[in-house]
Amino acid sequence: MSDEQLAVDMRGITKQFPGVLANNHVDFSVRPGEIHALVGENGAGKSTLMNILYGLFPPDSGEIHINGKQAHIGGPRDAIALGIGMVHQHFMLIPVFSVGENIMLGREPVAGPDFYDHARARTAINELTKRYGLALNPDARMGDLPVGLQQRAEIVKVLYRGANILILDEPTGVLTPQETKELFVVLRDLVKSGKTIIFISHKLKEVLEISDRITVMRRGKVVGHLTTKQTNEEEIATMMVGREVLLRVDKKPATPGAVVMRVENISANTDRGVPALKGVSFELRQGEILGIAGVEGNGQSELMEVLAGTRQVTGGRVLLGDRDITTYDARTERGAGVAFIPEDRRGTGLVLSFSIAENSILGRERSPTFSWNEFVLKLVAIKEWARRLVKEFDIRTPSIEVAARNLSGGNQQKVIVAREMGSKPKVLLAAQPTRGVDIGAIEFIHRRIVQERDEGTAVLLVSAELDEVRSLSDRIAVMYEGRIVSIEPPDAAEERLGLLMTGGGAPREGAA
Amino acid sequence: MPPIVRRLAGGLAMPFGSVVFAFVVGALIVGVTGANPFSAYAGLICGGLGIGCTQGENPALEISNTIVFVIPLITTGVAVALPFRAGLFNIGAEGQLLAGSMACAAIGIKFNTLPSPILLPMVLLGGMAAGAVWAGIPGVLKAVVGAHEVVTTIMLNYVAQWLLRFLIIGGPLQLGPGTSKSLPIGDGARLATLLPADNSLIVLGLPSSVFRVHTGLLIALAAAALFAFLLWRTSFGYEIRAVGQSQKAARYAGVSVRRTIILTMLIAGAFSGLAGAIQIAGVDHNLTDKYFSDTTGFDAIAVALLGLGSAVGIVLASVLFGALHSGGAIMQSDAGISSNLVLVLQALILFSIAANFVGAIRRGLPIGRKPSALPPELPPAAGLMSEAATAPPETA
Numbered sequence: 001m002s003d004e005q006l007a008v009d010m011r012g013i014t015k016q017f018p019g020v021l022a023n024n025h026v027d028f029s030v031r032p033g034e035i036h037a038l039v040g041e042n043g044a045g046k047s048t049l050m051n052i053l054y055g056l057f058p059p060d061s062g063e064i065h066i067n068g069k070q071a072h073i074g075g076p077r078d079a080i081a082l083g084i085g086m087v088h089q090h091f092m093l094i095p096v097f098s099v100g101e102n103i104m105l106g107r108e109p110v111a112g113p114d115f116y117d118h119a120r121a122r123t124a125i126n127e128l129t130k131r132y133g134l135a136l137n138p139d140a141r142m143g144d145l146p147v148g149l150q151q152r153a154e155i156v157k158v159l160y161r162g163a164n165i166l167i168l169d170e171p172t173g174v175l176t177p178q179e180t181k182e183l184f185v186v187l188r189d190l191v192k193s194g195k196t197i198i199f200i201s202h203k204l205k206e207v208l209e210i211s212d213r214i215t216v217m218r219r220g221k222v223v224g225h226l227t228t229k230q231t232n233e234e235e236i237a238t239m240m241v242g243r244e245v246l247l248r249v250d251k252k253p254a255t256p257g258a259v260v261m262r263v264e265n266i267s268a269n270t271d272r273g274v275p276a277l278k279g280v281s282f283e284l285r286q287g288e289i290l291g292i293a294g295v296e297g298n299g300q301s302e303l304m305e306v307l308a309g310t311r312q313v314t315g316g317r318v319l320l321g322d323r324d325i326t327t328y329d330a331r332t333e334r335g336a337g338v339a340f341i342p343e344d345r346r347g348t349g350l351v352l353s354f355s356i357a358e359n360s361i362l363g364r365e366r367s368p369t370f371s372w373n374e375f376v377l378k379l380v381a382i383k384e385w386a387r388r389l390v391k392e393f394d395i396r397t398p399s400i401e402v403a404a405r406n407l408s409g410g411n412q413q414k415v416i417v418a419r420e421m422g423s424k425p426k427v428l429l430a431a432q433p434t435r436g437v438d439i440g441a442i443e444f445i446h447r448r449i450v451q452e453r454d455e456g457t458a459v460l461l462v463s464a465e466l467d468e469v470r471s472l473s474d475r476i477a478v479m480y481e482g483r484i485v486s487i488e489p490p491d492a493a494e495e496r497l498g499l500l501m502t503g504g505g506a507p508r509e510g511a512a
Numbered sequence: 513m514p515p516i517v518r519r520l521a522g523g524l525a526m527p528f529g530s531v532v533f534a535f536v537v538g539a540l541i542v543g544v545t546g547a548n549p550f551s552a553y554a555g556l557i558c559g560g561l562g563i564g565c566t567q568g569e570n571p572a573l574e575i576s577n578t579i580v581f582v583i584p585l586i587t588t589g590v591a592v593a594l595p596f597r598a599g600l601f602n603i604g605a606e607g608q609l610l611a612g613s614m615a616c617a618a619i620g621i622k623f624n625t626l627p628s629p630i631l632l633p634m635v636l637l638g639g640m641a642a643g644a645v646w647a648g649i650p651g652v653l654k655a656v657v658g659a660h661e662v663v664t665t666i667m668l669n670y671v672a673q674w675l676l677r678f679l680i681i682g683g684p685l686q687l688g689p690g691t692s693k694s695l696p697i698g699d700g701a702r703l704a705t706l707l708p709a710d711n712s713l714i715v716l717g718l719p720s721s722v723f724r725v726h727t728g729l730l731i732a733l734a735a736a737a738l739f740a741f742l743l744w745r746t747s748f749g750y751e752i753r754a755v756g757q758s759q760k761a762a763r764y765a766g767v768s769v770r771r772t773i774i775l776t777m778l779i780a781g782a783f784s785g786l787a788g789a790i791q792i793a794g795v796d797h798n799l800t801d802k803y804f805s806d807t808t809g810f811d812a813i814a815v816a817l818l819g820l821g822s823a824v825g826i827v828l829a830s831v832l833f834g835a836l837h838s839g840g841a842i843m844q845s846d847a848g849i850s851s852n853l854v855l856v857l858q859a860l861i862l863f864s865i866a867a868n869f870v871g872a873i874r875r876g877l878p879i880g881r882k883p884s885a886l887p888p889e890l891p892p893a894a895g896l897m898s899e900a901a902t903a904p905p906e907t908a
Contacts, residue, residue: 310764331766340764348764351757362754363765365747375746 005068007032007165007196008053013062015048022048023059024220030165032067035187035197037207037228040217041240041438042409046200049217050167053198054086055079066165085163087154089170095143100125102142103157128159133189148179152186166190167198172206173436177295177466178502184210202240202438204233205467218242241439251450254474257286260458261307261338261427266316266326267482268306276302278482279316284427289449289459291473291490293466294501299482300462301343304431307460308340309333320427334363339425341416343432343462345409349416352405356397357386359404360419385422393418394444410441417445421452428452431462446472466497526865527818527825531832534860541856542849551847556854559842560835567846572716574838576723580795582834584609586732587787588812589819589826590739591647591780595661596821597743598776599756604650604665605784606809607672608643612785614676615642616701616792617685617694617799624698631700636731636789643785644778646672651777655770661777673804680799687798694799703727703794726794733827735783740823742779752776784809811837814862833858 008030015023023045030036040046052059055073064071066082073079079086093102100121101108109124111117125138134152142150151171158166168187172180187197187210201207207214208228216224216239224239237245261284268277276299284290292300305311307318309330317326320336328336342348350359361367361382366374370382386400395414397407404412413433420428430449434442449472453459463469469476476488478500486500486507499505539549557563560578562571588605595602616639623631650664679685685694704727707713707720715723743749754762755772763769787808792799811833818832819825836858840851 308764309766329766329768330764334766342764347758348760351754351761353757354754358750361750362761363767365750371747375748377745377747377750379745 005032006030006065007067008198009065009068010049010053011063011065013049013052013059013064015045015052015057015059017048021220023052026062026217026220026222028215028222030196030198031213032196033191033194034212035191035199035210037199037201037211037214038217039200039202039204039207039214039236039240041202041440042436043219043438044217044240045220046217047169048220050086050169050198050200053079054084054167080161080163083162083164084167085158085161085165086167087151087158087169087171089173091150091154093142093150093153095141097142098138099136099140099142099145099153100138102153103138103160105157107161124160125156128156132156132159132186132193134186146179148175148182151175151179151183155186155190164194165196165198167200169200170202171199172201172203177498180206204236207236208233216240237439245439245443249446249450249471251472252454254288254453256288256474257456259283260286260321261460262319263307264317264319266303266306266318267314268302268311269314270302275314276482277306277313280479280482280484281316282477282484282487284458284460286458287453287456288474289453289461289472291461291463291469291476292479292484293463293469293476293497294479296464298479298501300479301431303479304340304343304429304460304462307333307427307429308338308342330363331366334423335367337426339420339423339428341420341428341430341433343435345413345416345435350404350412353403355401355403356390356395356407356415357382357400359415360386360389360400360422362419364419364423389415389418389422392422393448408438410437413437413441413445417448421448425457428457428459429462430459432464433461434468435464466494466501470494470497523820526868527820527829530818530861530864533864534857537860538853538857542853547847547849552843552849552853555843555846555849556836556839558839558846560837560839565842569842570716570718573718573722574842576725578831578834578838579725579729580834581837582830583726583728583732583794584787584791584808585811585815585830585833586827587735587790588784588809589815589830590735590823591643591783591787591809592812592816593819593821593826594739594743594752594780594783595776596816597749597756598752598772599759600651600654600773600776601662602647602650602665602777602780603662603813604647604668604809605780605787605812606806607665607669608646608781608784609788609791609809610669610672610676610803610806611646611781612639612643612788613792613799613803614672614679614685614788615639615785616789617697618679620697620701620792621685621695624701626698626700628700628702631698632703632793635697635701635793636786639785639789639792640782641785643783643788644781647777647781647784648774651774651781654777655773669809676799676803680801685799692801696798697792701793702797703790724795726790728790728794731786731790735786736823736827739783739826748772748775784812811858814858814865817865818861 006029010026010028013023013026026049028049038046051057053064055075055078064073071082103125104121109117109120122138129136134156136149136152136156142153171183175183191197199211211228214226214228214236215222216226216236218240226236263280263282265279265281266277267275267279270276280303282290294300302311306313309328309332313326317324320338323336325333325336346352351362361370364370371377383400390397390400393414395411395418397411404415417433433449434445449459461469461472470490473490476490476492476497477484478486478488478497480501480503488497488508496505542549542552554564558565558569559574562574565571588609591605591608592602616635619638620631620635623634646668649668650661653659653664654661680694681692687693687695705723706725706727707715707723709721711719711721713720743752751762751767751772754765754767755769759769815826815829815833819829836854840854843849843853844851
């Protein structure tokens, strides 16, 4: 191995940020032509390491060798010159520009003194896309493309700048399962044509599927170098978290009680006025978890919003017990006992600049528990409440006055989960309850959801992770194009669910 | 340094830095024009705060005059700061103030025979109502059709100014032909001065009637306290802040964003209108053409920004602006420097806030970087990353 020239060889990288040792003597090496996965929980130092490699900031100590030569990377420009390219988790694209313009941005071919040369740009892009088998129309408007193709444009942009070593930061986080599959095909093709890929992720299944070797980080240190073929999910998870992790959800069979919520033939539109729900009906019982499986964008988000009172129906009705709550707004829904964990925790679940204490009463700031006459806040009661939630839900924070913004993703999510479960709801709507949180928090949140069920709450779960739906749910409703196409038992085969999710397969007897 | 101290220091750097910046540039301007900046500022300090007077001014009188200017600044400062917390920029405090002063004058003239316990609340509440209407219109427009409040409040400033012109020049409130002021309001509509208006009573070497400080000061301070209470101790204040920080999260929590916007503007307008009513009831006792060029409602924007939108900050910033305003005359008479320098200083303060010089300087210095401001779950440099990424790294 020592005589093999490494594509990337980072040795003894240390980076201290005020209060955090982000990288602590990290050794990281990537062989040419491999897909190397860098895994670790949020805050483990993966991104810091990659940002150092991309020149976004200098390491405090340690050295970097690229293709066997010591390199000084003072900025992204140096990194690009060395053939290193980075595809960020959040795309750096201009939606109103065409694909071609986005790719060329900053390196536009010019005709004459200063005119953008459309013809040459198009040829260059066509050549690139053909070479790597990446179908992409250079004239399409970026904003009109689905996320998967936008990401592809990002990759082409990096290739256009001459990258041989591609860093992909959480590339599958925004993709549908199909798009992920397509991305993996692209990545394999890129490797075949001689590129080297560093794949940052915390989705272990994907890592096992796509990578050749794995480096695991925890708390700023490398805790393991693994060869993908010789390892498994449990081993990586244990390394990442530093203890045994329960990947399977441990739960008893459900004992469903009376029907709590009845959804009858509801329809609703998206924000753009396009029908998103086309007659959805189901019943939700006490003490059960009904999971909704489906490719994102098939009406799940709108369904949750309708039930939470933040979106109006265009038809049908929702009953809570005997009460018709179809037209309830978010506040009255909460008052009636419907709790909602929204899918976008940073955008809609929390006010990021508010403290934990303030966030812990969001939506209940007028309830008699927290205010006199719906007006004067009971500050003492709010603090007590927040302290209780922090303790009970194991929210890791120095104090309840810390702004939500400064918590880790997992702890932010725990604040929302705590707030919603703490109100002892009849119905809990959980939309993507573990999206983007670390394994430890996922385990915790799953356990709490099951516990909530066992205490008699009716839980409606929406998740883009089919595994999550399968492991938590007592029944699985599959959504496709605004309809529930079938209601399946929890042990339904993954293949069957996958087929239903994409519009194939016959519904089961008696399904709505 | 404990985090709380660091946060406090970080928060106060902006206002103090801006003021220092303004005074340094102001001194340069004075120096370049051949005058002595030290004597200019000595005049300002004497006239504004009654400190270090050399020409026989009475310090107590100077302070009294300053407070008269401070009173409406506090109230209108609150009227800008409250919508600011809801994510709204109320540029219309001036128009709302004028609406309040017109309503106060109209009621005070029309019912000039009523006794004070009835008429005084009437003129003050009338002024608040008029101001609330004046701010409520932009509020409703914003909430219902999405019209931008900056545009609508500015436009309503003009409407108020021209309405005032109409009322006192040839209009129903004009004192007499050829004048540009209104009839005086009834005695019952007047706010008492803090000291009895008695020429025979000598206070600090002057007859007590020359001290114009009036009981509006107590109302203004109460307004500031009410503002703080509303914002931090009530469900409604909580909702205002939630709407201001994240409309989406507020909406998901069941807060009616429209209702919050409208109510916030109504309350803000009531504060501004109160300021206008207090000016009439406490200082001028009639509408005059000096209101054509009144800038209190605009200074209030600087006051709210400089005061960081907090009650204490607004009071302190009001004192600064009031002192500048009041000190200008003494500077002019003592140091022979045009009191317009005060306007330059105010503009420089506002400019410095808007341009965020202090922030730029702090960002340039490594010690200014606050680790606590970065979310620990992200790489601690995520904040830097976005900066680095927006800088054009790939222009080669």
